[in-house]
Amino acid sequence: MNTWPVELTLDNCIKCTICVTACPVAAVTDRFPGPKYEGPQAARFRHAGQPTPDHSVDYCSGCRVCNMVCPTGVRIAEINARARASMVAQGALSWRTRLRNNVLARPETLGRWGYRVAPLLNALLHSTWARAAAHVLLGIDRRAPLPTLVREPFTMWFHGRPTPRGAKRRVIYFHGCSTQYYEPRVGRAAVRLLEAHGFEVIVPPQTCCGLPLLSNGEFEAARALYRDNVRRLVGYARQGYPIVGTSTSCTLTLKEEAPELLDIHDDDARLLAERTFDLSEFLVSLAEEGESTPVDLQPVARRALYHAPCQYRAHRLGAPSLELLRRIPELDLVESRADCCGIAGTYGFKREKYDIAMRVGRPLFDQVRESGVSVVICDSETCRWQLAHATGVPAVHPVELLAKAYGV
Amino acid sequence: MRGFDAILVEKRDLTHGTTGRYHGLLHSGGRYAVKDPQAAVECIEENRILRRIMPHCIEDTGGFFVVTPWDDPDYVPRFVDGCRRAGIPVEEVPVDQMLREEPLLNPHISHCFRVPDAAADSFLATEANAESARQHGARIWTYHEVTRLVRQGDHVVGAVCHDLVKDEEVHIHADLLVNAAGAWAGQIAAMAGVEVNIIPGKGVMVAMAHRVVNTVVNRCKLPSDGDIIVPIHTVAVIGTTDVKVSDPEHFPIEPWEIALMLAEGEKLVPGLKQMRVLRAWAGVRPLYQETVVADTRDVTRAYTLLDHETRDGLRGLITITGGKWTTYRQMAQVTVDRVCEKFGVERHCRTHEEPLPGAERAEYHWLGAPLARVERERAYGRLVCECELATEEDVIRAITEGQARTIDDIRRDVRLGMGPCQGGFCTYRAAGIWHALRRPRVTETNVALRDFLQERWKGLLPVLHGQQLRQERLDELIYLSVLNADHLPGPTVSPLAPVMYEPAGGTQRDGPST
The missing domain is CATH 3.50.50.60 (FAD/NAD(P)-binding domain)
Structure with missing residues (x-):
């Protein structure tokens, strides 16, 4: 039954409405009727051979809070994502919306040529008039937290350094687009931390995981990227090497989202899913197996708030990052009480959704401000951007603090 | 004619x-x-x-x-x-x-x-x-x-x-x-x-x-x-x-x-x-x-x-x-x-x-039509039957124009209660609308509610297994535990209640038995 289309899980719904009460989007806007309506209810009215009746499902942010709280196992977020894909496939979105969505959903395209002229491009893209033009013409909200391109992509740094000697075992690092072009500091920290654990880190050629395209209903483009990654990575998986990522949404895509949404259930997909790990998950499992070298961690004397992104909770792993962060001496940790920061990947960048995203995140922003922390810790890149944008408090990946504590 | x-x-x-x-x-x-x-x-x-x-x-x-x-x-x-x-x-x-x-x-x-x-x-x-x-x-x-x-x-x-x-x-x-x-x-x-x-x-x-x-x-x-x-x-x-x-x-x-x-x-x-x-x-x-x-x-x-x-x-x-x-x-x-x-x-x-009346547009019905209507009218906040997408307006029309005598009559007009929850979430809503519009004695509304629950129940009883059993347990908690439906004042059953699926003796069994 596990390879049945996700829509069949609608049979599990008993209409209890728990998802509606938990949905952060339905709580702040009337444009989204809620997960029960969009998922198990509307799915009974959808028919692949007929024009899509959907409009409101596009307001699902895909945060998966509904899936997490559903007591009967309805894959609501996935049902919604596939309904949006039908809208896209049938041309229910305007060309302008699709153009905007594709610009947002292809971070790699911009990054690949853009880093060469990063300062110029950053000045251009972040200028008031460019943001105003993108706001009006494309529908990318002028207030949304666009990241800044770096001059030296992560892999340029990685391949430009001497290979450390003496590693006994190997790990494959999946950096994702954000680490590559916007936040290579996360990748550098991850590599150093893995090396401190005695690993040789291999960074094979890879492409975007395809999640931004999946959450914008651009399934065919996402399929090409996913296939490409499977082709490039499955060989390592077959040799038994773990594939580790710092972007929780990328790793979730390889583990689960892409095969499930795209109905790709072949052996290669399954193998890659089995061998893919989030970095914190991986480090915690090393410790559990007694394989990590105990070191005296250096204190990091800061008060910090940790927020587990929706995409991380969807891994259903507990809170491995929190577990690791707790080992850092003098780190005064505040735990987030909120479900979602609102940004949900590309969602909060969209003109018609920016305000919704900010309202969704408000309880979290308030908590950050009220708790008086000097830094926010979060595993997902767009969440970090949103949090920093909304609160003015800098946001980092857990691995950055861990690397600091490890002194690497 | x-x-x-x-x-x-x-x-x-x-x-x-x-x-x-x-x-x-x-x-x-x-x-x-x-x-x-x-x-x-x-x-x-x-x-x-x-x-x-x-x-x-x-x-x-x-x-x-x-x-x-x-x-x-x-x-x-x-x-x-x-x-x-x-x-x-x-x-x-x-x-x-x-x-x-x-x-x-x-x-x-x-x-x-x-x-x-x-x-x-x-x-x-x-x-x-x-x-x-x-x-x-x-x-x-x-x-x-x-x-x-x-x-x-x-x-x-x-x-x-x-x-x-x-x-x-x-x-x-x-x-x-x-x-x-x-x-x-x-x-x-x-x-x-x-x-x-x-x-x-x-x-x-x-x-x-x-x-x-x-x-x-x-x-x-x-x-x-x-x-x-x-x-x-x-x-x-x-x-x-x-x-x-x-x-x-x-x-x-x-x-x-x-x-x-x-x-x-x-x-x-x-x-x-x-x-x-x-x-x-x-x-x-x-x-x-x-x-x-x-x-x-x-x-x-x-x-x-x-x-x-x-x-x-x-x-x-x-x-x-x-x-x-x-x-x-x-x-x-x-x-x-x-x-x-x-x-x-x-x-x-x-x-x-x-x-026939209603065929003016000469178009076949299609599965997504009710959803398309709710989406177009943004009527999702006014759903009475969430499974079959019957809106408050639909139910009111069935009561006032359709001359519904029972909640089951509303069902036949607007598909109320015909979805997976089988009346779990719409029966009490429909009964409330019914009561507000018709202003009958409370006992009459109570029995109308009971009649409909019984009617739904009879079709559920033969299939109580798996997910539908789970659903029915929730429906039972709603009506019997929260709303106390079987002890509300009024007759147990009305003369208008449908008669069905009750063996009255004399049923021949020609089919194979399992």
Whole structure:
């Protein structure tokens, strides 16, 4: 039954409405009727051979809070994502919306040529008039937290350094687009931390995981990227090497989202899913197996708030990052009480959704401000951007603090 | 339409009987192509007409006849030949193509044929017919149960009815009485002292909670139990059994019938047994035979017109019986032709030419239409029945304009309570709206609520397993624990409550037992 289309899980719904009460989007806007309506209810009215009746499902942010709280196992977020894909496939979105969505959903395209002229491009893209033009013409909200391109992509740094000697075992690092072009500091920290654990880190050629395209209903483009990654990575998986990522949404895509949404259930997909790990998950499992070298961690004397992104909770792993962060001496940790920061990947960048995203995140922003922390810790890149944008408090990946504590 | 002053009496709401309890198939006739060629011809003729006069009641799903590993491949040439003879368009569909259209079908199916089967909403179609009749001057009296026929010598001159709502007797004088009581036609005829041998053939149907298929799927073989799946609105209905019963009103749905439906359905859609069952229901076919037969499957599905003047020497009474939902219009046509003949007038039938009220846009119904409407009107905050997307406005209209007498009447108008939760979340809402609009005594609203819950429960009881059992447990907590529905003041049950599925003794069990 596990390879049945996700829509069949609608049979599990008993209409209890728990998802509606938990949905952060339905709580702040009337444009989204809620997960029960969009998922198990509307799915009974959808028919692949007929024009899509959907409009409101596009307001699902895909945060998966509904899936997490559903007591009967309805894959609501996935049902919604596939309904949006039908809208896209049938041309229910305007060309302008699709153009905007594709610009947002292809971070790699911009990054690949853009880093060469990063300062110029950053000045251009972040200028008031460019943001105003993108706001009006494309529908990318002028207030949304666009990241800044770096001059030296992560892999340029990685391949430009001497290979450390003496590693006994190997790990494959999946950096994702954000680490590559916007936040290579996360990748550098991850590599150093893995090396401190005695690993040789291999960074094979890879492409975007395809999640931004999946959450914008651009399934065919996402399929090409996913296939490409499977082709490039499955060989390592077959040799038994773990594939580790710092972007929780990328790793979730390889583990689960892409095969499930795209109905790709072949052996290669399954193998890659089995061998893919989030970095914190991986480090915690090393410790559990007694394989990590105990070191005296250096204190990091800061008060910090940790927020587990929706995409991380969807891994259903507990809170491995929190577990690791707790080992850092003098780190005064505040735990987030909120479900979602609102940004949900590309969602909060969209003109018609920016305000919704900010309202969704408000309880979290308030908590950050009220708790008086000097830094926010979060595993997902767009969440970090949103949090920093909304609160003015800098946001980092857990691995950055861990690397600091490890002194690497 | 032909200028007669007509009164239609119905013992409950329209479609309370077999019309509202069938699987929703608009026959192409393919099902009868080999065994019952006369019925096949009638079906394809009417199929074409109904698509024209009531497209809004029909979803053009198309139909497949598939040969599974359990079916005799020798039936195929006979089937194709029978279809051609009856004038039913039939084309073979490659199995690859079939699986592209219906990915959940059994990949071991060897042949697939496409015929113009469709799904029909008999509630809506009946309402359209009734509305048309009203526009032509007919009076339609529901909740009027015929208690006796008035006979003067060898002439039937009227009927006495019991008005269940007002609890009073109503006398109707008529020049002619048409007995179209379906499975009850034998009982009506008996009131006039003539014998009409109707064999009530019970058929049990099982609805799956979602559209397992979007095409009507038939097994390509002689008709038998559980050989068809009809996608109708949001559900898929597996049909049916055929068991002779002695009473059209009291018959049970038996466990072996459910098990058989699911086992046969599994042959068409592997994994079906793991999917959620919505509910079960049963209807009684009005099978007519002059002689007594043992197996109701062998009785023709063609219709029969009995003129009791020529048959029994009794004037003023005509019985129309047998037939299918698909051929209802043709049955009415030949009946009224005979009525004209009786009165010596020549007025031509126009029912095959004039579209029914509601068909103005000449578009078929489509599955997503209710969702499209809710999305367009942003009515999602005003849903009463969330499963079937019935809005507050819909329910109010059913109560005020539709003259609903019970919550079950609202259901038939707007599909209230027909989805997976089976009234769990809409019954109390509908009862509240009902109470606000009608302002009855509280006890009346209480009993209306109870009647409807009981009606839903009876169709759930036979399928309480898996996900639907889980649902019913939640519904039980809502109504019995939170709302205390069974202890609210008022009578336990009202006289308007539907009578069904209760064994009253005398049920014959012809089918296999499991």
